Amino acid sequence: MSTPGNNRRHWELWISVLPFALLLVLFLIGPMVLTPLLTFQETKLYQLRWTWSFDTWSTVLSNPTYSAVLLRTVWTALLSTIVCVVVAYPVAYALNTRLAAWSNQVQILIIFAFLTDAVLKTFGWVLFLDVHGVGNWLLQKLGFGPGATNILFTPKAAMLGIVYNLAPYPIFTIYLSLARIDPDLKHAAYDAGASKLRTFLQITLPLSLPGAIAGALLVFVLSLGTFLESKVLGGGTKPLASELIRQTFETRVNWPLGAALTFSLVLVALAALLGLVMIGSRLRIGAAGRETS
């Protein structure tokens, strides 16, 4: 009824959309344009100087430390992504099937933990994983040898923290795509004599793939920017890119280098996001084809 484009009585909605758009242009687009530009400048005596050169990029590309850190970051992100999705899928599936009646309560529990201050939760893990912490004490009581949870201040602990902080994302995306599947599709498969496993593999899993992929990419991109876990839980011996970036800004005050490292990471993230968009549209076409055929 109020047809879009009928702007005569919608001018007030324009007022409502413009401020945020302006904010985004000024403080999101602006920084995103500025960052690559800064990589071609240099800092002397803690001051930025606008001299166009490729010096920073040749440093980044020639120094193996940087590429090693970047590679380690991408590798960590990939591993966390796989673990997150593997952990999240059964939970999302259970919330849609066996635990459907409790799904609301379980979701609140997840949301609550998820929204709690990440710094505090990470610190909580330190206390739990400590040699004198709760986890070790429990395991010793259960008959394991001393130091059974002795992973604190290792990359394993950092990974645990990343998975802990990011796993809720794929749970929600997978849950949503599972919930959208028409239950009659499953019933039709059972009706045709397919076993539960077969129905899952041939109907449910492929149809929930968009949610799984969206969740995976979300985890991947977000984990590129973590350093809390690697610093607090991982002990900081093998820094990730984000930590390096912070150091470059804080202790070395090298803006162009920091910007270049940031931009490299942003490129990886943008490539992943672009992949999401492309896979998403491909899957949608595939799903549409399945529906009509």
Added chain:
Amino acid sequence: MKNAVLEVDAVSKDYGGFRALSRVSLTIDDGEFIALVGPSGCGKTSLLKILAGFEFPTEGRVRIQDRDMAGISPAERPTRMVFQKLALFPHKTVEENIRFPLRIEGVPEDEQIRRVRTMFEMMHLKPEYRHRYPARLSGGEQQRVALARALVSYPRVLLLDEPMSALDAKLKKSLQAELKRIHREVGTTFVLVTHDLEEAMMLADRICVMVAGKIEQIGLPSEIYRTPATRFVAGFIGETNFLPVSVKAEGDGAVIAPLCGRGDPTKLAAGQIAPTIGGERADLLIRPEDVRIAAEAPTSGGWHVEGELTEKFTKGSSTQYRLRVSGLDRDFIAESTGFDTGHIEIGQKVIACFDRACFYVVEGAS
């Protein structure tokens, strides 16, 4: 004496490149119940929105009570609308919903209460529903609340946008009867948009059939049924038989002879011929209920077709017979009251006779 309350004068409406209405003109009398009928996309809803003031015509004028409506908002018009999905305010109780227009208008409190009570009585709404939320009412009750909200500010014209399309058949029937009664009681002009010609026939004083943005025919329900202006109008209700005939003009009428089946050439008066007919071929319109099934062909040159019975359906109050007739690409349909007596078997040859008294021809299939 009848007064025109609403005049639509050569109204056109374009959406981008699509012409939804094309020079539509229509006059609606005060107190009349008129139905705008047509298939989806025919422009009937666009016309209703233009009357309500939610959209404005690309060309042409709308006058309500002799006042030009150009640039007048829905609120300022003496019209109220009942929406297709009812659009009840979900966060307001039934009473608050009905009172909303009065509150906006600033009607005094005691008058508001009086009018809401009148509406409750007229709509047969139970008083205990006053403080319920719409979501807790049944579909039929929600319908009545929507009607009450539209009528409470005493509009001159009530616009109804397919308000019964979402209801099940039985509820629909009872609400149709209610709507007729309410129209009689309030005496306001009702404009009903529907795609269901049967519903329109039941309710409306006059019917306006629209196709592809144009008015195909305006007339009494009996006129629409017995003397449709075009083949489309003829075929819009139920199932209908079209029998090809030859036409030869004679005086102000014409003589027709069957091109399929048998029958003596027959003279038709001008009123039995649709205005769209040109050329020498036309289709004779035969409603299924005008057809009689017989065992033998009538003597004395009476019109009939011969065919093989392919199917029979019992509809409760009547029985439908479907015949395959050579020369017709669709089954020929006959309907007689009462149950099938079982004397005709499927596959048997039967004769279908029809009386000259109800002959009417429309243009042939293009």
Added chain:
Amino acid sequence: MLRLQNRIIDWALVGGTLAFILFLYVPILTLVLFSFADSRVLTFPIEGMTLHWYAQLFQNPNFYNALKSSLILALITMILSTILGTGSALAWMRLNFPFKRALQALSFLPILFPQLLLGVMMLLWFSVLRNFIAVPMGMITLVIGHVIYATPFVLVVVSVQVHGFDAAIEDAARDAGASEWQVLTRITLPILRPAIVAGMILAFLLSWGNFYLSYSLNGSSQTLPIFIFSGIAVGSSPIYPAIATLNFLAALVLVVIAEKMRRKATRRLAGTES
């Protein structure tokens, strides 16, 4: 045999989910436990229970300042994000305008983007901007960063409700004579209220717990997560578990309210469509 297999799968799913929930609450419960531990070093088993650390916490001026900053920041972010997010949600649903899709994609970028990088890029931007306009790093930059981050979340929550809201309801009010202002204040906003309140709470919590953006944009002012981070980097003390416990209690109340609102919203939607 098949039946047994199905049951095993079912129980594995339920057990796995419960294990996951337990996993989520391990650090939270650990913190709550240690906040009452009567010992300066955070080791287990604990020797006794005490409320001493809570008392000490409230005597710490740095904690007070951080608490105040966080509270102001979260409140301002909540108000601005709610207004901007609700406005955008309405506009997206009801309006067509040039570059709409581009703007939508841009609006969601802050959710999909690593926050640290977002913060760093904004920091660079503000630093360069400082050559032209004086933007002191601190509350203003924090608010800008947090609003850009939290608004998309509000937008999503409100959009879901706007989506299920038949625009004809607004037309019905216009038809009944309501002005645009009356339609907005009496019909649209009241119907959307549950979603708006849920979005508000979400925005508050997102700002309250935000670390990565604040870490880049805070300048000299300390928010609570920054205070905790710099504290635990130096050495753990039982006051941090105490902060955590208080934090959980407050968040619990807000999450319960938000969930109640969300459910009320879905109930209403279900009602109108029946």
